[in-house]
Amino acid sequence: xxxxxxxxxxxxxxxxxxxxxxxxxxxxxxxxxxxxxxxxxxxxxxxxxxxxxxxxxxxxxxxxxxxxxxxxxxxxxxxxxxxxxxxxxxxxxxxxxxxxxxxxxxxxxxxxxxxxxxxxxxxxxxxxxxxxxxxxxxxxxxxxxxxxxxxxxxxxxxxxxxxxxxxxxxxxxxxxxxxxxxxxxxxxxxxxxxxxxxxxxxxxxxxxxxxxxxxxxxxxxxxxxxxxx
Amino acid sequence: xxxxxxxxxxxxxxxxxxxxxxxxxxxxxxxxxxxxxxxxxxxxxxxxxxxxxxxxxxxxxxxxxxxxxxxxxxxxxxxxxxxxxxxxxxxxxxxxxxxxxxxxxxxxxxxxxxxxxxxxx
Numbered sequence: 453x454x455x456x457x458x459x460x461x462x463x464x465x466x467x468x469x470x471x472x473x474x475x476x477x478x479x480x481x482x483x484x485x486x487x488x489x490x491x492x493x494x495x496x497x498x499x500x501x502x503x504x505x506x507x508x509x510x511x512x513x514x515x516x517x518x519x520x521x522x523x524x525x526x527x528x529x530x531x532x533x534x535x536x537x538x539x540x541x542x543x544x545x546x547x548x549x550x551x552x553x554x555x556x557x558x559x560x561x562x563x564x565x566x567x568x569x570x571x572x573x574x575x576x577x578x579x580x581x582x583x584x585x586x587x588x589x590x591x592x593x594x595x596x597x598x599x600x601x602x603x604x605x606x607x608x609x610x611x612x613x614x615x616x617x618x619x620x621x622x623x624x625x626x627x628x629x630x631x632x633x634x635x636x637x638x639x640x641x642x643x644x645x646x647x648x649x650x651x652x653x654x655x656x657x658x659x660x661x662x663x664x665x666x667x668x669x670x671x672x673x674x675x676x677x678x679x680x681x
Numbered sequence: 682x683x684x685x686x687x688x689x690x691x692x693x694x695x696x697x698x699x700x701x702x703x704x705x706x707x708x709x710x711x712x713x714x715x716x717x718x719x720x721x722x723x724x725x726x727x728x729x730x731x732x733x734x735x736x737x738x739x740x741x742x743x744x745x746x747x748x749x750x751x752x753x754x755x756x757x758x759x760x761x762x763x764x765x766x767x768x769x770x771x772x773x774x775x776x777x778x779x780x781x782x783x784x785x786x787x788x789x790x791x792x793x794x795x796x797x798x799x800x801x802x
Binding site: 490561661675681 | 703705711712715719722723735736740742746747753754755761763768771775778782785789793794
């Protein structure tokens, strides 16, 4: 390379395993956010495809059943004061999950203001919302299984596929909420202990926030397409 | 500096700038808006609106809520365009899946409707 040819970028890094590591670890950067945040978003995109596929499969099955689909607003009704209130539990669960998203957004803001105790408290409040949500989901599941006789392979209300999709979609979402509660608790503990103060960096609060808001986001679509549609 | 204006968000200069742009009041108003939109979709069920109007309203409210959560709560409204497109465009492929399955689903339903009564379950 002693002639007047320009030295290109590809030549300066060898194309072998060493080069592979160099390419991935160099300062070349497309997204001007940090890896923790970019990777969480990329994970969330992949998760979008998982839930998207579930809901698309649900749509395909609902389109093709000859038997009527079970009337969700009656199946999920709750007895209150002698009357059936349709979708009451689901409305409360929606309320709780949206509220926990709100406290999470505030926790992120408090984090960037480096208010240690307030951030930890708000994250813990968010986690409590998640626990309440999962608790109510357990109540809903046990009611459907033991009282209404809904099974993944059949139910007394209509199309047999209803149970399978209900348990798979809400179950997978509930799993995400449960994992989120654990994740939130870990971050809350670290905030409380002052780890992010020592690092002078509260980015991880925003990253766990992204995950939690995504759980809320998925619920919005489940609420719309499974319960109300 | 013209460019400096776009780089204000704390995730870009983490730890450098306190998030003065987003006060609690912004999040609380979005929170209230989410409640109102949820109440609207719940009202669609209570009012027993059926058919295309129901599907239309439920879908519109869901996407409005999703936009608020992604845009404000997840801060996507303040991200750089390169990042926004990299994250928001791929899920649009699901539209192709929905289209294909809708066409196929209608056909399967037609066939089943035709033959299932003859076979008898």
